[in-house]
Amino acid sequence: MAVQDNQPAALDPAAPMFKPNVSGRYKLDRIFAALAWGATAIAIAVLVWLILTILIDGLGSLDWQFITSFPSRKAERAGILPALVGTLWIMGVVAFVSFPLGVGAGLFLEEFAEDNWFTQLVEINISNLAGVPSIIYGLLGLAAFVRLFESVTNGRTILSGGLTLVLLILPVIIVATREAFRAVPDSLRWAGYALGATKWEVIWNHVLPSALPGIMTGMILALSRAIGETAPLIAIGAAAFIPFLPEGLQSQFTVLPIQIYNWVGRPQAEFHDIAASGIIVLMAVLLTMNGVAVYIRNRFQKTR
Amino acid sequence: MTAEISRDTAPDLWKPNRDRSRLIEGIVKVICGAFAAVSIITTLGIVATLFFETLSFFGEVPFWQFLTDPKWTPLFASKQFGIFVLVSATVMISFISIAVAMPLGLLSAVCLSEYATPRVRKFLKPVLEILAGVPTVVYGYFALLTVTPFLQIFLPGLKGFNSLSAGIVLGVMITPMVASLSEDAIYAVPQRLRDGAYALGATKRETVTNVVLPAALSGIVSSLILAVSRAIGETMIVTLAAGANPTLGLNPFVPVMTMTASIVQVSKGDVPHGTIGYQTLFAVGTTLFVMTLALNIFSFWFVRRFREKYD
Numbered sequence: 001m002a003v004q005d006n007q008p009a010a011l012d013p014a015a016p017m018f019k020p021n022v023s024g025r026y027k028l029d030r031i032f033a034a035l036a037w038g039a040t041a042i043a044i045a046v047l048v049w050l051i052l053t054i055l056i057d058g059l060g061s062l063d064w065q066f067i068t069s070f071p072s073r074k075a076e077r078a079g080i081l082p083a084l085v086g087t088l089w090i091m092g093v094v095a096f097v098s099f100p101l102g103v104g105a106g107l108f109l110e111e112f113a114e115d116n117w118f119t120q121l122v123e124i125n126i127s128n129l130a131g132v133p134s135i136i137y138g139l140l141g142l143a144a145f146v147r148l149f150e151s152v153t154n155g156r157t158i159l160s161g162g163l164t165l166v167l168l169i170l171p172v173i174i175v176a177t178r179e180a181f182r183a184v185p186d187s188l189r190w191a192g193y194a195l196g197a198t199k200w201e202v203i204w205n206h207v208l209p210s211a212l213p214g215i216m217t218g219m220i221l222a223l224s225r226a227i228g229e230t231a232p233l234i235a236i237g238a239a240a241f242i243p244f245l246p247e248g249l250q251s252q253f254t255v256l257p258i259q260i261y262n263w264v265g266r267p268q269a270e271f272h273d274i275a276a277s278g279i280i281v282l283m284a285v286l287l288t289m290n291g292v293a294v295y296i297r298n299r300f301q302k303t304r
Numbered sequence: 305m306t307a308e309i310s311r312d313t314a315p316d317l318w319k320p321n322r323d324r325s326r327l328i329e330g331i332v333k334v335i336c337g338a339f340a341a342v343s344i345i346t347t348l349g350i351v352a353t354l355f356f357e358t359l360s361f362f363g364e365v366p367f368w369q370f371l372t373d374p375k376w377t378p379l380f381a382s383k384q385f386g387i388f389v390l391v392s393a394t395v396m397i398s399f400i401s402i403a404v405a406m407p408l409g410l411l412s413a414v415c416l417s418e419y420a421t422p423r424v425r426k427f428l429k430p431v432l433e434i435l436a437g438v439p440t441v442v443y444g445y446f447a448l449l450t451v452t453p454f455l456q457i458f459l460p461g462l463k464g465f466n467s468l469s470a471g472i473v474l475g476v477m478i479t480p481m482v483a484s485l486s487e488d489a490i491y492a493v494p495q496r497l498r499d500g501a502y503a504l505g506a507t508k509r510e511t512v513t514n515v516v517l518p519a520a521l522s523g524i525v526s527s528l529i530l531a532v533s534r535a536i537g538e539t540m541i542v543t544l545a546a547g548a549n550p551t552l553g554l555n556p557f558v559p560v561m562t563m564t565a566s567i568v569q570v571s572k573g574d575v576p577h578g579t580i581g582y583q584t585l586f587a588v589g590t591t592l593f594v595m596t597l598a599l600n601i602f603s604f605w606f607v608r609r610f611r612e613k614y615d
Contacts, residue, residue, distance in 0.1 A: 025507050032509040036419050039411030040428060043483075046476050047435050053450045054442070104339035112333045113340075125343040131530070131600040132593065133537020135564050136350060138571075139589045143353035147577060167346050174343070198322060200329035228439030231539035231564065235571045235585075257441040257540075264445050264544055272449055279442050286437065 054283075058276030066277055070243050071259065075270035080278050082242045083259035086158070087227050087285070089246055090255055093162025094169065094226050095219070102170055102222075103215055106177025111203055130171040137168045138235025146236050154250035156237040161253060164232050169222040176218020180211040213300035220293040224286050230257035256282040354593055357586030364580055370587070376550035376566065378584045379573060385584070387591055389550045393467065393560035397542055398535040400471025400556060401478060405531055408475070409482025410524065416483070417490045418512055429484075436480035444544030447473035452545065465547030465559035474541050478531040485530065489523020490516060494614045522610040529603035533596045539564040563592050 061076075069079020105122075113119040141164030145153050153160040184207050192202035233255060241262070242254040256278060263275035362370070365385050373386030412432065416425055451469040456462045462469075493516050501511040517524065547559030548569050561569070566588055575581035 020505070025510070029507045029509040032512070033419055036411045036415035039408045040415045040420075043408055043412055043435060043476070043479055044428075044431055047431065047438075049450070050438070050442070050446050053446065057449075101339045101342055104336040105342065108333070108336035108340040112336060118337070118341075122340045122343055125347045127604075128597070128600065129343055129346060131533060131596060132350065133534075133539070133564070133596055135537065135539045135567055136354075136589055136593050139567070139585060140346070140350050140353055142571075142585070143357065144349055167342075170343065170346070174340075198325040198329060200325055200332060224437070228437075228441075230439070230441045231543075231568065234539075234568050237571055237574060257439055260445070261441050261540065261544065264441070264448060272445075275445060279445060282439060283442070286439070290437070 054276050054279050057273050058278075058280045060277075061273050062277040062280055066274065067281065071241055075268065075274055078263075078271075078274055080256065080259055080281060082245055083254050083256045083278070084281065085245050086242070086253040087255045087282075089158045089249075089253060090162050090165065091223060091227055093158060093249065094165050095223055097163065098166045098170060098173055098222070099219060101166065102173030102219070103177050105170070106174045106181060106215075107203070107208075109174070110178045110181040111199075111207065126171045126174055130175075134168055134229055135231040135235055137164055138232030140164070140167065141232060141236040156239065156252060157250045158246055158253045159249040160236055161233050161238055161255075162249075164236055165226040165229060168229065168232060169226045172222040172225065173219060176222065177211075177215050180214025180218065181207065183214060184210045213296050217293045217297045220289050220296075224289040224293075227255065228257060228282070228286060230261055233258055234261070256285070350593070354586050354590045357583050358590045361580070361583035361587040364583075365587075374552055376561070378566075378570065378581055383580065385587070386552075387563075387588065389552045390561060390563045390566050390588065391591065391595075392552060392554065393546070393550070394536055394542075394562040394564070396554050396556065396560070397467045397471045397474060397546060397562060398532055400467060401474035401535045402528065402532050404472050404475025405479045405482050405535075406528060409479045409527075409531070410486055412479070412483040413486035413490055413524075414512055414517075417487050418508070418516070432480040432483055435476070436484075438477075440477065440538060440540040441544070443473050443477050444540040447541055447545035459557065462557050463547075463559055465545065465549070466557050467546050467560050468556040470542050470545035471556065473545065474535050474538055477538070477541065478534050481534060482527050482531045485527030486520070486524045489520035489527070492523070493519045497614070519612050519614075522607050522612065525610075526603040526607045529599050529606065533599035533603070536599070537564065537592060537596050539568060543568045563588050567592075 066079050067084065068081050069077060070081055071083075072078040109119065109122065113122075141160060145160035145163050146156055153163070188206050188210065189202050192206050193199075197205070238258055239252050239254055242252060246253045260275050260278040260282065263271040263278065266272075370385050370387050372388070373384045374389070375384040376386050376389040377384045412428075416428055420428060447469045448465075451473055452462065452464060452466065455469055455472075459468075497515055497519060498511050501515040506514065542562045543565040546562060546565065548561050548565055549559035550561040550566070551558065553560075567585055570581055570585050573581070575585075
């Protein structure tokens with residue numbers, strides 16, 4: 001900033017209380033600036049280090065056979081097909097259930113809700129739930145979906161895991177949905193009312209379509225968080241070794257993070273390398289999803 | 305939902321049919337309200353499951369023993385349930401992680417908001433977001449197989465599983481959270497405060513450390529508390545890198561077991577419902593839940609109590 005460059009004129013040197021010592025202070029300034037940039041550089045360096053490590057360890061054993069094989073006791077024959085398919089199943093369940101739930105709740109809070117005890121209770125709950133550790137959701141899923149509703153979910157299955165993750169990411173989706181609704185200008189609503197539309201007609205025909213890109217972006221980001229989660233699924237007891245493909249909602253399953261965790265936890269170094277290959281696959285899935293989210297955001301921001 | 309309009313019934317072209325629309329609106333409102341209530345049900349579900357299973361846990365293990373036993377051996381023949389063993393490991397690792405995340409996160413926040421040009425900032429923010437979006441199991445891999453061997457070059461006494469590298473990597477994981485929340489707080493400090501400091505002859509660093517940071521203090525402290533709460537509840541990094549060896553003590557070079565790691569260990573063992581092992585999960589879960597909830601509430605309270613308002 002310009003202020004820095006104009007050094008203040010030297011004051012009366014006899015004044016003992018005010019010692020500008022400008023050069024010393026500017027030296028401190030430079031050190032501080034270097035520290036600030038250094039901290040940011042360290043954060044980026046760690047990210048680069050992490051990515052490089054995983055690419056170096058994992059690219060060697062990443063091939064088509066790895067993606068299309070079942071897990072094995074021998075590292076060179078092991079693959080991640082069941083984990084990949086399980087992740088896709090989980091993603092489907094989570095998307096299918098959390099979309100109506102999250103958008104409905106966001107719609108209620110942003111468009112319908114009066115400022116009463118119910119609304120306040122919901123708001124407090126949402127902000128609290130966002131701070132609950134993910135493994136606690138796993139314990140809830142274990143007690144509720146695996147035990148209590150075992151007749152519906154059939155125990156430690158895709159349905160139980162998916163529903164557990166739905167509860168985990170619901171606060172994220174609700175927050176994103178509300179922001180998307182808030183971003184729709186009020187003039188649009190007034191125009192609708194002026195033409196004689198009822199509140200529901202305005203919401204369904206105008207507010208919802210305008211907010212949809214924002215909702216989709218938030219939805220995809222929340223989904224990408226869900227499929228990177230490991231702890232809650234371990235807590236509900238998702239199996240680590242699945243030598244078959246899941247056949248339905250009530251089928252046992254494993255997902256990419258659990259498969260990776262399982263391989264990292266083994267003592268043999270060969271398994272560590274295929275764990276890195278699994279990480280590359282997982283990160284590729286996540287990057288694709290984030291790319292789609294960014295694409296949707298940019299595309300619809302321009303056209304509006 | 306556009307109404308089907310046919311040209312033959314031109315006189316009926318404009319049929320407001322408000323009753324039907326109001327009915328739909330009423331139904332939708334009830335359904336959406338029910339969806340919103342899911343968050344309340346989730347909280348109730350968490351509290352209820354934790355409470356009842358913990359209650360039956362304390363039916364078998366005296367509360368005092370739970371607090372004071374010097375060992376944690378729920379799956380052994382001679383069972384002992386000293387939660388303090390797990391809490392000490394969790395607290396130590398969280399302390400290491402915040403010791404890493406506080407300088408890194410705060411300085412990055414200062415860098416982003418005060419030093420970086422808009423263009424650089426636009427590049428740096430997504431990079432930090434990527435760091436926040438990396439799945440925790442990947443950090444676990446990184447801590448166990450990269451950071452620990454790297455640290456062992458300098459610290460030969462470091463065991464393969466240890467709290468030090470778990471804490472450091474955990475600190476890297478929560479750095480983006482500290483950085484982005486603190487940056488929001490720093491960003492909210494009005495420009496005229498900075499201008500005032502410059503007018504008094506302060507240098508840029510003096511302005512930042514003596515004016516801007518104190519003004520943003522409530523937001524910064526709350527971001528740090530939330531980060532600690534996140535660190536306490538983190539599971540995969542500590543499970544993979546810190547080991548599963550419940551020992552009492554504050555030595556960061558040896559394997560330990562955190563609360564979350566103990567939940568994972570018991571879960572993997574596939575304990576049957578109704579046994580003391582199963583109830584242990586929830587007793588530990590309750591401790592974890594209470595700790596994080598207390599921190600979250602404290603952070604909210606702190607922001608509300610100490611926020612500086614400028615307008």
